[in-house]
């Protein structure tokens with residue numbers, strides 16, 4: 415078994431080990447900066463969800479991987495308005511929506527022949543007062559605006575908590591996110607995704623209710 419295949423199997427075992435039995439946690443393989451060969455290998459090992467951060471790099475991979483018919487592409491990096499058209503034309507999900515202008519452009523530019531674009535609102539939760547980000551109220555407002563757009567489907571929230579070695583602080587951030595997610599879920603029946611947890615904090619995120627972990631280096635190796 416190759417290193418990549420065994421890494422994937424390992425991560426899946428870890429997810430199963432820390433998920434409550436009735437709680438399904440999806441694995442998003444974050445392939446930014448990694449070559450298409452590795453994506454193909456992961457796909458052939460059964461992986462279907464892939465996350466990319468940089469639009470140009472991602473579009474090239476998406477076009478070259480058009481033979482992988484069951485693949486699902488998620489944009490998880492920042493999105494500028496001059497790139498929304500390409501994103502609307504090529505991605506299945508955008509997890510990094512942080513303002514209405516971007517959502518509206520994606521809605522308007524989504525081609526008629528494609529299914530709705532799945533989106534998550536990116537929440538910046540942090541205990542540091544200096545950090546900006548969407549507050550819980552801002553999330554509600556943006557969610558209401560997105561839910562009125564016919565070519566988008568609001569699936570939930572995504573977050574990258576500030577780096578910390580303090581487990582309690584991390585638990586606190588994750589549980590705040592879980593609260594925001596639960597509130598949103600009560601309001602919108604399309605909401606089923608709490609995207610949180612990366613290679614370093616996957617277990618803690620799942621313990622706090624994550625439904626999708628985004629794993630890069632633990633699958634594909636360190637990025638240079």
Ligand SMILES: *Cc1c(COP(=O)(O)O)cnc(C)c1O
Pocket residue numbers: 444446467490491574612613614628629630631632
């Ligand atoms: C790069 C990245 C990841 C994956 O990080 P790893 O630490 O390599 O698992 C997850 N989410 C986002 C938003 C990222 O940019």
